[in-house]
Amino acid sequence: MFNPMWLFYILVFPGALFCFVAGTLLNGLDRKVYAKMQQRIGPPILQPFYDFMKLMGKETIIPYEANKTVFLGAPVVGFVALVTIMLLLPQFGFTAFGELNADMIVIIYLLTIPAASIIIGGAASGSPYAGVGISREMVSVISFELPLVMVLLAIGKKAGGDGVTFSMKAIADYQAANGAMICQWSMIPAALAMLLVVPCEVGCHPFDVAEAETEICEGPLVEYSGAPLGVFKLNYYVKQLVVSALFAALFLGGKGTGIVAADAAIFYGECLLVTFFSMTLIRATCARLKVEQVFKFYWTVVAGLALVSLVLAWFGL
């Protein structure tokens, strides 16, 4: 039952190492493009990597009020959850664990774990800034959860044909047979909604109410320093990758070329595109919202878009 290839999958591709390298590169490119949009030179593409390495070398201060175990354990749990999602996502024909690939519900719940790890870690640090931060983080999780669920259900209905399906594999198969999901006109509102869900899920700029560094001192991360902070930063990079990959797997699937390396390259390119459109573009053009505005925006506009798709898919369009 245990396959030695699993070790390779978990540790190298598409597991931990790939997540690390691809995530930091993705974030570097994101920051570079962001700088270009502001007519700056911008940091080197490897900047996220330098940031991470520097943080690994810094002193780790554990505040007096903090609960040590939870404070140090939280970022690692978040990272593991993110790597797990990456392992479970189908990339064209290829999935790391073949038949064991999970379905959408697992992915929804695994996606809440990184947010939960930030929240629990922040709570464990004992700072009031973190208290405000976790409150905001939780509200933004509630905000994007509704549209995310509706988008996933719409896709499940679409891919399920007569019935419905939760299986990521069924969705990949459907796209292999019928072309990418985004080419179905009834799914375009859902794709738009998902594009807006992505930045909130990651917690990048207009929706980074939880980590607003200018008002609540980075929120949950206020007391973190050194290596745990480094892992949290890594989580942020990997989250960008994973959520874009989720979008790519849901909407930009297809036949693929049949060669794993080429497929992976195309898939990664799609992730870049998604990152550009959903994160960089919005980040460079919008100012930060207030938390209740975020909530309102997601439960009305974005959820409305997703609902349109859901109803259309329901009528078999």
Added chain:
Amino acid sequence: MMNYVEHFPALATMVLFLGAFLVTIFGGKNKTLRIFLAMAAATASFVMVLCVAKYVIIDGNIITYWLGNWTPVKDYAIGIGLEVDSLNAFFALLVTLTTYLSGWYSIKYMSRDEGGDYYYTLYLMLSGSVLGLVLTGDIFNMFVMIEIMTFACVALTAFRNWSKGALEAGFKYLVIGSLGSTCTLTGIALLYAQCHTLNMAQLSAMIAKVGITGNSTMILAFALLITGFGIKSYAVPFHFVAADAYMAAPASVSMLFSGMVNKAGVYGLIRVCYIILQTMGLGKVQTLLVAVGTVSMFVGVTMALNQHDFKRLLAFHSISQIGYVLTAIGLGTALGVAGGLYHAMNHTLFKGLLFLCAGAVYYATGRTNLNNMGGLAKKMPQTCIIFLIAAFSISGLPPFNGFVSKWMIYQAIYAKSAQSFGYLFVTVVALITSTLTLASFIKVTQSAFFGQSRPEFDDVKEVPGSMLLPMWVMAILCVFTGVAPKFVTEKLITPAVNAVMSVNKYIDTMMGAGYTEKITGSAATEISAEQITIGNWTPVMWLVLFGIVLVAFTVVAVFGKSSRGYTNNSKEQPDNKHATFFGGEMATRSTVVGSDLFWGFRHNFKGYFEKLEGIHSGVVNDYAVWAIGALAVFVMYLNAVL
């Protein structure tokens, strides 16, 4: 052939009542003797039910037991019968497990209260009545057990009559509970008037012959029974008293309430809907139950977000989780029932655990108000870890058990939504409810366990081992049922689901082979549920991954240690470096806690929350209006559609 195990269902119930009796007589003065008697009764009952569970669930037998050996004469049941199939055994297992663990917990927890003998008497009576309720095969016996249960519940709710609101909660519980019992009794009387029997198996066969559609007496009886058991399971229009009672009762009793009393209501609903009246095949009845379940889910969780009392918050979560169970069993599919039963079991485990944590906090600090707590994680590290396990379980984070059952429920609802758009809506509500559950437990975590410690908590100590032991047992069970879902479904859930689905086998076993065919004209066939899939969720794989990454991190941490500074202040007084950052000010005590933590969410739902607070007015008449109104709606709806 009478196996000695076949006597155990009756004995397990009786030993609890006997224990109650003996505690009253001998336990008045001697503390040790009373605890010994109570624990002996609970242990004996637990062991017997374990034997029964092995005999019934694993070996696949069905125990029928006629009290006084009054077997049916001329196909008419004349005595009280016990019939234990896998469903009964499953619930009996939950009941006795809860009783046993609560007993261990009570030893220390109740040691500060006076009147311990009354406490143990009522505790054993409550356990005995619920066990009797889930094991009996006679519907009037069931009613008697419900009444004893209500009686014991009221007395236990009002047990700490010096505490805020205990008496009030007891009275409200009594009024609404009696209303429920009256409904049940009227329903039973109507059934008896139609079928002239009280035996559940025989009733089932008779009703199958008469048919319920278009028979308004039957429909009235059905509506009354649903209301009666709905009140016992605290589904939404009846949930008001649950919140009060759970909050006012001692934590070990709150655990019994959420662990077995509302499970008794769920059991009753399953029995009534699936076996006795066999109405779950009808789409309209499914709609009714699913609607009640969905509303319970959402109202429960949003009310919980509003609370600032630890136990009241947990009480509203009980309502919400029971909403999940009702929705799942209301679907009428094998997968739905499996999810519902799994979730019922998980709810017993994690909600009991949460109540025990609330009790531990109360034991250590004397407080349950979340606004007055903070920083307990440093003082009570084990309780904190246990609480986190339970909180993640109830929020459905993998790999804990809540995730498995919630996933089965989502799959069941979503599969159903291929038929009707409404179920899609239910799926969305269920998923959002799960997130909101996480949110409100984040609130508890932040308010009670994390954040800055209070100066008045300086000499707070971890609770004693005899309280931690049952908590750890339940925590381990929470993790186990989450990590090995295949094992649990195969061994425990599937037999129970098969029992729910094979009505005719139930009837035939009780009344003698061939009875069903004689009455209804259709042969008894055992319907075995299709292979209950639990999807592609393999937690073991996830754990392997987790372990590998954790090892990698540890290696890096150990080898990188020399190149990295790492300071941890363990002194009593923090120096500036390790003090909390306050924008440069001296670190002062300032915590972010309480009911308004999720302001961004509440702000947008202001009208909804105000309305909800208005409904939970605290006036017992209003609660009665809701219950009677719901009864009226059920009667009218069922009459209109059946």
Added chain:
Amino acid sequence: MMIQNYVCSIILLALGMYMLMVKKNLIQIVCGLGLLDYGVNLFIVSVGYNEGGTAPLYVGSELEYLAKNGAVYFVDPVPQALTLTSIVIGACVTAMALSIVIRIGQTYGTLEADQIRRLRG
């Protein structure tokens, strides 16, 4: 016919529910619970009645009748047993309720349902 019994029991049930819903005094609410009990008890007893039936006792004349005709027409004894049980339970509940009401009166200083609402929201 037992129609007046059924009507009566329904009236009792309705009155009991009315008292639960409308009456604000706790003692009156307990009275309402009592009425509900009596309504159900009357209902169950009436269910067991058979037109022209005799008491369910096997003595003397019934045995002769039985020997002659092979069957005898009784009223149903089971509902009466049920009613007895139900009455006992009802009495217990009333006692319990009244004892709680007394303690509430001592603690809160009032028996008005509108003022006994410390637990709400």
Added chain:
Amino acid sequence: MFDNLINKSAAKSPWLFHINAGSCNGCDIELVAVLTPRYDAERLGFRLAGTPRHADIVVVTGPLTAQIKDRVLRTIEQVPEPRCIVTMGSCPASGNVFKDGYTYAGPLSKYVDVDVDIAGCAAKPETVLEGLYQAAMILEQKRKDMKNKGGQI
């Protein structure tokens, strides 16, 4: 291998924490100017951090008034090692025109070891950038020293 990488990274990713110790706001806007597109300090990896726990370089502006002295020192103490302290403008280094004022409690170097003084009233962005770059180099050196001391601080 990793240690070399970490040492190099220490210089390439210095995060700033800015403390205003009673400044006239002149230096503050110059510091912001350094981060804007024209001078773009982010190309060297500089970034403003929101909390001292994340920072590598503490930039102090203003003359260090008596009221704020304790707060500044406390905040500096909360920055994890290795760290650099940079004074910006004349005020924190010399007191400038506030030197004999009754609220003056400086200079900063009286209380902590200052690594870089950036002169000017207000300091020019070019100067600031040069000063911060030197601070980043010092950071790398400090990191090496910390390593040689076996992680002891």
